[in-house]
Amino acid sequence: MLEHIKTLYHQGRQFIPDVTVAKAPGIFRGRPVINNAKVNESDLVNICPLNAISANPVRLDLGKCSFCGECAKQFPEKINFTTDYKIAANERESLIIKEGDDAQVTINPIKVRKEIHHLFRRSLKLRQVSAGGDNSCEWELNAANNVQFDMSRFGIEFVASPRHADGIVITGPITKNMAEPLQICYDATPDPKIIVLVGTDAISGGIFADSPAIDRSFLDKYYIDLYIPGNPAHPLTIINGLLDLTRKMK
């Protein structure tokens, strides 16, 4: 017993006191900034393995980007990744970063459904469905609830059954083989419910976007409440996205 207390003591304080202002260590690739420098745009477009960059004016779609950093490496005068991890949005277009635009990616509270503010402000229980996810986003979703990030302090938790959930969190490009289980899980979740897409694979299909083994028709049927980009999404991106969705008022 005493030894346990000793161990506990040796750990010191591990939790991040304020997850809205914490710093991401190292050369983390968060929100990119595209400046107005002149470059060969078609070379720039071609360099991206995920077709996330389009030209004239140059735009970069965070929903397609895998944050590999290749564009910034080849065109440092044009694209720069900042460590700003708050890149979740509730509108798909907000994920498209435009040339010369250094504004933060934000949640638009006007577009948030009323019942979300109403019912999920203080408690949000989520069911996670990995539909072809490579276990990296799943990893970070788990990490979001470890002793450091401690998402459950905000009343946001993952639950074991869709029947206990207020919404589902999808990772992965949605494989054909998971399309039916995903639908069953969604149907089993009581209304009102939200849908959150985590990671590039879930938002756009990522590198699997044109794979014959995936079936994304589920997403055409429903309104998506939150997009959390990343490859995988960082726990701070996940937590801030969910907090802004449920708590940020007009």
Next chain:
Amino acid sequence: MKYTTVINNQCIPISQIPENSYDAFFELNVGFITDSSERHCVNYFGYPVSGNIKLICCIANDQSHDIHISSCLVKPTDILTSMSSKIFCFEKFEREIHENFGILFKGHPWLKPVRYGHDRADTLQTIANYPFYAIQSEELHEVGVGPIHAGVIEPGHFRFICNGEQILHLEIQLGYQHRGIESLFLRKKKLSERVQIAESIAGDNVVGHTLAFAAVWESLCGFRAPEELDFSRTIALELERIAIHTGDLSAACTDVAYQLGSAVFGRLRTPIINFLQEWCGNRLAKGLIRPGCNQYPFTSFLAFRLKEVLDAFEPDFDEVRRELFKMPSALSRFERTGTVTLADTLSIGSVGIAARASGLSRDIRSSHPHALFKGLKHAPIIKHHGDVYSRLQIRKQEVPQSINYLRELMHRIPECNNDKEPLGSPEPDSFAISLVEGWRGEICHCAVTDTQGELVMYKVKDPSFHNWMALAMAVRNNEISDFPICNKSFNLSYCGHDL
């Protein structure tokens, strides 16, 4: 009975792999494995060659440190004698070949689908109609779990046949994660795309799989990785091992309701993966490894930072691991739970932690060393009970072992060379194979090019491909309530298996 012998990361002309009649091919490969624990099948696959199917079998010999490769040309309509009827370890490989091309294997114990790939031969079979085993009895009941599980993990279906609380049989049905990885390697033509596919094979084993891809690609191109590249890759592979092993120990604590252990191991993983982020901008090392180039050279400042991280990590890790492994309430859950015998391990052809926990020394780092492992003279950690306890002990001891390797490597950081040899393009009509010891075990990638040097076949084998069967054996005669801890002690990959 003809074959050719190569070493790890070697590229040979495809014509150098001798073609046998199926009977000779059968005799040869069954003969290799019979009564020789030092040999095992690292890969066995087929690919279409003008209307026929070419089968290639790769048998690694851990004692002579080389790989025996043989081939055979068959028709999709052929009915072949199953090698699994003699040696069980070919079981899944034959099922995969059957699923992909329709070839029948006579005498195979159960020719069931492996993953319901999009390009399977029989598209009438669907994942919702998997033919499970059943036992008719008033006393027995079935428990179905999945595909979606209670935790935040990947999907897969487990079907238990139980007698009361006791598991008689477990059948594991996978395929839900199938994304078409192998065919995407052929469809996507840019190297930058292919390397991102490799990074997505298993997101918890990014370094292992990307390293295997880079090694295959570089050997196809005739590129010899300079020391600085090997250096970065060795460090990254061991960092990944430390991070995941630590996380696995946390998960094991969670499953036996040891809160403090769960929290401490869980938080200890963070500084290691945060160091990866400091190094390459991603906590799981996505973006770090690229064929033919050192994206993020390991600087002396990074070495200094790594030393700081490890110095802080080690005492805390030691303290909590000491406590965990002397706590009776935890040990009673770990010991003699989920046992796999050495005989079963050999017959399944297990690799990695699952093999080493049952007394079988299988570790590519010592048997077919790649990158800087030759110089490190790696001695695998072997346990003998084959239970949850042994599998956790391996992790507990491999973490400090890997830390020692990192510390040793920090003494000789190679200079970053600026005038680089260009990567070039793949040799035409060639075959390359790469084996990497990821944290789960042996990863094997194989590639074949055509007359233009374009990929015509890319084969990925995750260690989980062998080891899922070991989990099914481990839980027999255990309480169903011990399934989670057995499962965590293996921590196998769904997406690495389903591809």
